[in-house]
Amino acid sequence: MSDSAPGKLLVVEDNASLAENLVEILAEAGYSAAAAGDCRRARELAAAGLDVALVDLRLPDGDGISLARELRELSGDSQVVLLTGFASVESAAAAVRAGACAYLVKPCATPDLLLTVDQAMRQVRMHRERQELRIRTAAAERLATIGTLTAGLSHEIRNPLNAAGLQLSILERRVRRLPAGADQTALLGPLSLVRDEIDRLEHILQDFLQFARPREPLTRPVPVATLVEKVLDLLEADAERRSIRIERSLRAQKPIAGDEEQLRQALMNLAINAIEASPPGRSVRVASSDEAARVRIDVDDSGPGVPAELRHRIFEPFFTTKASGSGLGLPIVHAIVTQHGGEIVVAEAPGGGARFSLVLPTA
Numbered sequence: 001m002s003d004s005a006p007g008k009l010l011v012v013e014d015n016a017s018l019a020e021n022l023v024e025i026l027a028e029a030g031y032s033a034a035a036a037g038d039c040r041r042a043r044e045l046a047a048a049g050l051d052v053a054l055v056d057l058r059l060p061d062g063d064g065i066s067l068a069r070e071l072r073e074l075s076g077d078s079q080v081v082l083l084t085g086f087a088s089v090e091s092a093a094a095a096v097r098a099g100a101c102a103y104l105v106k107p108c109a110t111p112d113l114l115l116t117v118d119q120a121m122r123q124v125r126m127h128r129e130r131q132e133l134r135i136r137t138a139a140a141e142r143l144a145t146i147g148t149l150t151a152g153l154s155h156e157i158r159n160p161l162n163a164a165g166l167q168l169s170i171l172e173r174r175v176r177r178l179p180a181g182a183d184q185t186a187l188l189g190p191l192s193l194v195r196d197e198i199d200r201l202e203h204i205l206q207d208f209l210q211f212a213r214p215r216e217p218l219t220r221p222v223p224v225a226t227l228v229e230k231v232l233d234l235l236e237a238d239a240e241r242r243s244i245r246i247e248r249s250l251r252a253q254k255p256i257a258g259d260e261e262q263l264r265q266a267l268m269n270l271a272i273n274a275i276e277a278s279p280p281g282r283s284v285r286v287a288s289s290d291e292a293a294r295v296r297i298d299v300d301d302s303g304p305g306v307p308a309e310l311r312h313r314i315f316e317p318f319f320t321t322k323a324s325g326s327g328l329g330l331p332i333v334h335a336i337v338t339q340h341g342g343e344i345v346v347a348e349a350p351g352g353g354a355r356f357s358l359v360l361p362t363a
């Protein structure tokens with residue numbers, strides 16, 4: 001899960017005009033770059049997030065090599081490129097010892113600079129992806145071990161729950177048949193609360209069983225527009241109740257290769273989250289588009305977005321920030337998408353809010 005935010009670069013260089021020049025070149029290349037004239041300022045800026053730092057060897061309040069080490073400790077997956085005034089084997093060796101991934105000799109030519117930064121960014125992304133994969137694999141393994149056991153337990157819970165639901169219906173019917181004058185409302189209120197709780201438990205069980213025992217997908221060509229329309233039509237009433245508009249922009253032409261029911265479930269989980277995250281009066285936007293041999297479906301909302309530090313946790317089973325959430329919606333999406341050879345990506349939506357993108361192979 002990588003987001004598409006521009007790389008965060010930091011140029012630590014006491015020669016202000018050189019620093020400014022580098023920042024300008026990097027900004028033109030699409031990076032978000034800032035300059036620091038000394039170690040103190042560099043630490044401050046790096047604390048707000050860092051991908052790649054370009055660090056001068058000699059700084060007014062310290063040396064670049066120790067700063068490089070410090071920055072790498074501060075942000076474990078960032079990379080450092082050292083800037084040196086002269087080429088020497090010594091400075092190269094020192095750079096590597098300090099954990100720098102490369103060094104550039106000043107004044108560096110633009111193509112060299114961009115190539116080096118590009119490679120460093122690639123390392124940052126690879127490192128993050130590997131990290132995320134490790135976390136997800138560990139979560140999947142944990143779940144597989146307990147999966148069978150808890151799936152059995154869920155079935156065991158389902159039977160008494162169904163029985164309770166049935167008895168509740170009988171009770172509701174009898175209350176409605178009470179002679180006029182009896183206080184029906186006082187009795188029906190608590191009954192309906194119990195009904196809601198039973199429904200909620202059933203929902204959680206259903207989610208859980210689907211997650212613990214996913215069936216093999218039946219792969220067929222699935223037309224994207226129909227898939228999205230079906231899901232959104234189902235959610236329209238719910239959205240309206242919350243005064244949320246659902247906007248559609250369906251441009252994908254190619255069908256997805258997949259299991260329609262599972263894909264619908266994945267999209268449904270994302271759309272429900274988007275509706276739940278958006279404040280009344282705002283909108284949820286669903287867009288589909290063709291992308292080489294893949295189809296992309298973006299679900300954008302008008303909520304607060306997903307904080308960076310939660311982005312890897314939200315796919316963990318049972319992770320939820322909602323009072324009555326199951327924390328299984330996104331793990332189910334992830335399992336379905338992975339089984340389809342696709343990807344799910346979290347980013348920030350263009351107008352703020354969260355963007356969850358499904359990228360799936362075409363038929």
Ligand SMILES: Nc1ncnc2c1ncn2[C@@H]1O[C@H](COP(=O)(O)OP(=O)(O)O)[C@@H](O)[C@H]1O
Pocket residue numbers: 269273274277301303304305306314319320321322324325326327328329330331354
């Ligand atoms: N569109 C969204 N905007 C902000 N946060 C989200 C969004 N979708 C999911 N999340 C976060 O991810 C968590 C897990 O989501 P999910 O697996 O669907 O479980 P649940 O919805 O039951 O909490 C949510 O509790 C929420 O913190």
Ligand SMILES: [Mg+2]
Pocket residue numbers: 269272273329330
């Ligand atoms: Mg959810």
